[in-house]
Amino acid sequence: MSAFKPEIIKEGDGVTRLLNVIEYVGYNPDGRIRTATVTSEYPNFRIRVTGDTVDTPSQGITSNPDLFNRTETVKIDGVTRTIEYPNRLVVGARVLVFEPAHQQLLYLLTMGV
Structure with a gap:
């Protein structure tokens, strides 16, 4: 490189x-950008980087929490509403990850290709 x-x-x-x-x-x-596939959904979230034979567990992944199922309470025009965010990281979903040189963590960048 x-x-x-x-x-x-x-x-x-x-x-x-x-x-x-x-x-x-x-x-x-x-570091390098790689593709990966979700192999297990939250709460036991795991992904497998293309070409690897072992899954990376959630403890080794940094991700945007908005990709996981969650709810948020907001006030719109004085009315309290609840917004539900669906789980986007379902089994089989393709994602892009950044793998730094130290290979201690994977950084989930975006939904896939």
Whole structure:
């Protein structure tokens, strides 16, 4: 891998450009972006990185909590409402993760490809 920060690519499909921008903004010369699949849902959340033979448990994953099933109480025009967020990380869902060089944690970036 190059020791220089990557350049922004302005060609290619949307996924290629998105991955390039993520690499540019979150530059880590020894880390890489990989695809993964959800293998078990919350509360025993697990994912398997493409090419790996072992699942990564929730203790090894950092993720946006809005992707999990939850509720939130808000006040709209003086009226209290409850918003329910569905579980988006269901078995079989494809996701993009960042795997830093130390490989201690996976960072779940976005829903998949």
